[in-house]
Amino acid sequence: MNPYSIGVDLGGTNLRAAAIDIEGNLLERVAVQVDQHGGRNAIINNIVTAIHGVRGSVGADGLHGVGIGVPGFIDIDTGIVLKAANLPDLDGYSVRDAIQQMLGTPIILENDANAAALGEQWMGAGKGVKNLVLITLGTGIGGGVIIDGKILHGSVGMAGELGHMTVIPDGNPCGCGNYGCLEKHASATAIAAMGRLLHLGDNNLTSAGVYEMALAGDQRAVSVFQSMGRALGIGIANLINIFNFPLYLLSGGPLPAWDMFAPTMIAEIRRRSFVFEATNTRVERATLGADAGLFGAAYLPFQHQAARAEAVR
Amino acid sequence: MNPYSIGVDLGGTNLRAAAIDIEGNLLERVAVQVDQHGGRNAIINNIVTAIHGVRGSVGADGLHGVGIGVPGFIDIDTGIVLKAANLPDLDGYSVRDAIQQMLGTPIILENDANAAALGEQWMGAGKGVKNLVLITLGTGIGGGVIIDGKILHGSVGMAGELGHMTVIPDGNPCGCGNYGCLEKHASATAIAAMGRLLHLGDNNLTSAGVYEMALAGDQRAVSVFQSMGRALGIGIANLINIFNFPLYLLSGGPLPAWDMFAPTMIAEIRRRSFVFEATNTRVERATLGADAGLFGAAYLPFQHQAARAEAVR
Numbered sequence: 270m271n272p273y274s275i276g277v278d279l280g281g282t283n284l285r286a287a288a289i290d291i292e293g294n295l296l297e298r299v300a301v302q303v304d305q306h307g308g309r310n311a312i313i314n315n316i317v318t319a320i321h322g323v324r325g326s327v328g329a330d331g332l333h334g335v336g337i338g339v340p341g342f343i344d345i346d347t348g349i350v351l352k353a354a355n356l357p358d359l360d361g362y363s364v365r366d367a368i369q370q371m372l373g374t375p376i377i378l379e380n381d382a383n384a385a386a387l388g389e390q391w392m393g394a395g396k397g398v399k400n401l402v403l404i405t406l407g408t409g410i411g412g413g414v415i416i417d418g419k420i421l422h423g424s425v426g427m428a429g430e431l432g433h434m435t436v437i438p439d440g441n442p443c444g445c446g447n448y449g450c451l452e453k454h455a456s457a458t459a460i461a462a463m464g465r466l467l468h469l470g471d472n473n474l475t476s477a478g479v480y481e482m483a484l485a486g487d488q489r490a491v492s493v494f495q496s497m498g499r500a501l502g503i504g505i506a507n508l509i510n511i512f513n514f515p516l517y518l519l520s521g522g523p524l525p526a527w528d529m530f531a532p533t534m535i536a537e538i539r540r541r542s543f544v545f546e547a548t549n550t551r552v553e554r555a556t557l558g559a560d561a562g563l564f565g566a567a568y569l570p571f572q573h574q575a576a577r578a579e580a581v582r
Numbered sequence: 583m584n585p586y587s588i589g590v591d592l593g594g595t596n597l598r599a600a601a602i603d604i605e606g607n608l609l610e611r612v613a614v615q616v617d618q619h620g621g622r623n624a625i626i627n628n629i630v631t632a633i634h635g636v637r638g639s640v641g642a643d644g645l646h647g648v649g650i651g652v653p654g655f656i657d658i659d660t661g662i663v664l665k666a667a668n669l670p671d672l673d674g675y676s677v678r679d680a681i682q683q684m685l686g687t688p689i690i691l692e693n694d695a696n697a698a699a700l701g702e703q704w705m706g707a708g709k710g711v712k713n714l715v716l717i718t719l720g721t722g723i724g725g726g727v728i729i730d731g732k733i734l735h736g737s738v739g740m741a742g743e744l745g746h747m748t749v750i751p752d753g754n755p756c757g758c759g760n761y762g763c764l765e766k767h768a769s770a771t772a773i774a775a776m777g778r779l780l781h782l783g784d785n786n787l788t789s790a791g792v793y794e795m796a797l798a799g800d801q802r803a804v805s806v807f808q809s810m811g812r813a814l815g816i817g818i819a820n821l822i823n824i825f826n827f828p829l830y831l832l833s834g835g836p837l838p839a840w841d842m843f844a845p846t847m848i849a850e851i852r853r854r855s856f857v858f859e860a861t862n863t864r865v866e867r868a869t870l871g872a873d874a875g876l877f878g879a880a881y882l883p884f885q886h887q888a889a890r891a892e893a894v895r
Contacts, residue, residue, distance in 0.1 A: 310685060392793070400737070414824070416729060423826020427857045430823040435816050435854050437751060445856045447819075465844070503748050506760075510743040513736020541748050543758045544740045 270331050274379025275323050276388075276567030277316060277337040278381065278559075279303070281355030285318035287560075288327040293392040297326050298563070311357040317371050334375040334570025336528035338384035338562040339364065345426050348378045355492040369552030377569040379560050383420045383429060385555075389518055389574075403555060404431055404505070406474035406521030410452035414512070419572070432456070437504040454500035457522045463493040480526045491529065498530035502537025509542040509550055520555035527554060587646040588636050589701075589880030590629060591694065591872075592616070593653060594668030599632035600873075601640040602880035606705040610639050611876070622671040630684050647688040647883025651697035651875040652677065658739050661691045663700055690882040694875050696733045696742060698868075699726025700885075701878030706870035713827040716868060717744050717818070719834030723765035727825070732885070745769070749816040767813035770835045776806045793839045804842065810842035815850025822855040822863055833868035840867060 278285045280303065287298040299322045304311040311499035321336055341353025341360075348365025350356075369376045369494040379387075386395075386403035395401045399418045405411040412431030420430045432452035433445055441459070442447025453459055460476035467489040470478055482490035505517055523530070531552075538545050538552065557564055584603035591598045591642025593616065600611040612635045617624040633648055634747055647820055654673075661678025663669075682689045692700075698706075699716035708714045712731045718724040727734040734741045746767035748788030753762025754772070766772055773789035780802040795803035818830055836843070844865075851865065852856050870877055 348700075369748060421729075421825070423827065423857075424863075425861050428824065428826040429859060430826070430857055433823045433854075433856065434820045436748075438749070438816055446859075447854045447856075503751055506748045508824070510746045511741065511821070511824065512734070513694045513738065513741035513743070515737045541746075541760045543746065543760075544736075544743055546759075548738050550737075 270328075272331045272571075273327060274332050274333040274567045274570040275320055275335045276384075276563040276565070276569075277319065277335065277431060278384070278562040278566060279316065279337060279339050279356070280381075281305070281340065284315060284319055285563060286316075287563045287567065288323045289564060291333075292405050293564070295560075295563075299323055303356075305356075305358075312356065312358060313364070313367050313371070313378075314367060320368075320372060332374065333574065334377065335368075335372070336377045336384065336566035336569030337364070337368070337378060338379050338381035338566045340381045343378045343380055343426050343490050345378070345422055349378070350378070351426070375570065375573075376478045377573060379420065379566060380411075380413075380429070382411030383413040383422075384560035384565035384569070385411075385520065385557075386415050386429075386565065387420055387519075387568055388557055388563065389520070389555050389563035390415045390418065390565075391568045392564050393561055394518050394553055394555050395516055397563065398516045400512070401516040401518060402431070402508055402512065402514060403518045403520060403561075404501075404521060404528050406456055406523045408456060408458050410456045431504065433507070434504050434507065436500045436528045451500060455504070460493055460497055460523060463496060464490065467493065469493075476523050476526075478544055480523070480529065483526070483529050494526055494529040495533045497523070498533030499537050501530065502534040503541060505534070505552060506538045506541035506545065509538065509545045513544050513548065513550075515548075515550060517550070517552045518555040519552070520558070520561060524554055583641075583644050585644045585646050585884075586640060587650045587880045587883040588633055589697075589876040589878070589882075590632065590648065590650040591697070591875040591879060592629065592650060594618070597628060597632055598876060599629075599636050599877045600759070600880065601636045602877060604646075604884055606877070608873075608876075610636050612636055616669075618669075618671075622675050625669060625671060626677070626680050626684070629681060633681075633685060633687075643842070645687065646887065647690065648681075648685070649690045649692060649697065649879035650677070650681070651692050651694035651879045653694045655695055656691045656739050658691070658735055661689070663691070664739070675822060676840030687887075688883065690879075690886060692733070692879060692882060693724075693726075693739065693742070695724030696726040696735075697878035697882070698724075698833065698870075698874035699728050699742075699831075699878065700733055700881055701732065701874035701876065702833070702868045702872055703728045703878075704881045705877050706874055707831050707866055707868050708829055711829045713825070714829040714831060715744070715821055715825065715827060716831045716833060716874075717814075719769055719832060719836045721769060721771050723769045724757065733863075744817065744821070747817050747820065749813045764813055764817045767818070768810045773806055773810055773836060773839075776809060777803065780806065782806075789836050793842065796839070796842050802867040807839055807842040808846045810836070811846030812850050814843065815847040816854060818847065819851045819854035819858065822851065822858045826857050826861065826863075828861075828863060830863070830865045832865075833874060837867055
């Protein structure tokens with residue numbers, strides 16, 4: 270059997286774990302509910318149970334390590350979760366050491382959007398590309414920057430906060446204190462909010478609902494995706510001018526609406542980035558969907574070992 | 583004598599060359615006019631003459647190599663100048679090979695703003711800091727991104743086009759085809775243009791002239807620097823959210839006006855980047871002035887050799 274590792278994608282309501290071998294074959298997967306009411310110990314137990322489950326079916330032989338994607342800020346060196354908005358019980362807790370002690374296996378913690386970017390680079394739309402940016406469109410907008418095959422962390426693991434790039438200086442207010450953050454103009458939540466502003470539906474209106482109306486020919490719904498595409502285009506054009514990378518990927522819930530927002534987005538990028546115009550730059554859909562974070566988390570132990578082997582050589 | 587290398591800073595009207603040893607001591611420097619009317623051969627001869635001059639006084643012993651900062655886009659791998667707006671005779675020309683053949687010494691070509699960023703990292707305000715961004719304020723705005731001590735090039739050497747980040751989506755038009763590029767709202771040229779819009783002077787008005795009026799208490803002139811500070815703040819906040827680096831540096835002609843624009847800039851960054859608020863991030867003045875490019879260009883051969891030694895080890 271090929272060496273394998275276990276990737277965990279921890280969310281606010283459920284968590285998934287998968288065994289993936291070094292060639293990217295998904296061997297086994299489980300999903301469990303996260304017990305939000307039992308405090309940090311309950312969450313840690315949920316994670317350990319999922320890992321045990323996967324390891325039990327695949328076998329402990331050949332297990333390389335475990336990577337865990339967490340929706341929040343991680344101090345990579347210490348393995349402490351600094352802040353996880355949807356899992357506040359973990360704030361300030363040494364999640365890595367807690368799990369490592371219970372399992373006796375090396376654990377690597379990572380931000381979930383960073384893990385997704387690495388997953389796309391390893392086995393998704395970025396396969397074979399060493400430098401790319403992933404933007405994840407969801408309730409908010411997250412991001413991951415891969416430079417020379419590795420995640421860009423920055424000083425304290427807060428790099429890649431692409432949802433908080435200012436794209437409209439006097440735009441919608443954001444909980445972060447800013448106005449015009451990308452995520453307030455291009456996330457799934459923003460699509461629904463713009464739809465409500467146009468009286469396309471009540472509080473139950475979703476981004477998918479706005480998309481259905483746009484598909485049915487409602488021009489107000491179409492204009493929502495044009496506004497979203499423009500905001501994305503401004504942000505991505507800035508990234509292209511900064512990085513000159515060959516590939517920028519989008520993932521998340523609004524991706525099926527690609528044909529509705531991408532033409533405006535690409536036109537905006539074309540106008541705002543001569544680097545895009547002058548180079549062979551691709552802006553495309555990510556391909557691993559919700560599994561990107563699992564693949565990226567599973568890849569972390571392999572990458573870590575390769576880096577250590579490199580250092581020893 | 584310590585090993586030394588020669589750094590060249592090529593401009594549109596003059597070029598400077600300096601011998602700098604591996605400890606950062608500047609041993610010798612020359613400046614010569616660039617013969618713009620003699621075509622590419624004349625420019626190459628100007629460069630070679632300057633290098634000869636410096637090498638002649640310091641001595642050929644201990645010369646490690648030559649780095650040349652060029653104001654334009656460089657194909658780093660081939661040493662070809664892709665586009666140099668102020669030296670159009672060099673477009674498409676293999677400047678590296680031409681000079682290498684005449685001198686018999688290894689030559690490394692680099693974009694001038696990238697070289698300046700590396701220079702500040704080696705011997706300037708970024709000494710000891712492995713990750714930083716430099717923004718150069720001049721006729722336009724250039725930039726360099728240093729990641730783990732090395733220049734970020736991107737796919738074809740066009741990374742760091744920070745002057746063309748969109749900061750005001752419907753702002754001033756730019757020659758690149760975009761609207762609201764940072765350099766159209768925060769360069770020395772933009773300061774002078776805003777001053778003229780306020781009737782502070784005629785076509786001879788300079789950014790220094792606007793600064794003098796602001797110092798003298800002219801509130802319209804003060805507002806120019808507030809506008810410039812706001813634009814810079816938007817751009818730098820984006821960079822902080824993307825990179826989470828510890829240090830962002832500014833250099834160039836308008837730097838003496840720091841006290842006039844920096845308060846607005848920092849307030850804008852504070853509002854637009856929770857990463858800035860949450861981390862120990864510095865936004866400061868570069869310290870090497872016009873010599874940053876010389877230092878960075880001279881450092882390139884040392885860095886290249888260290889990388890090769892690392893690879894061989």
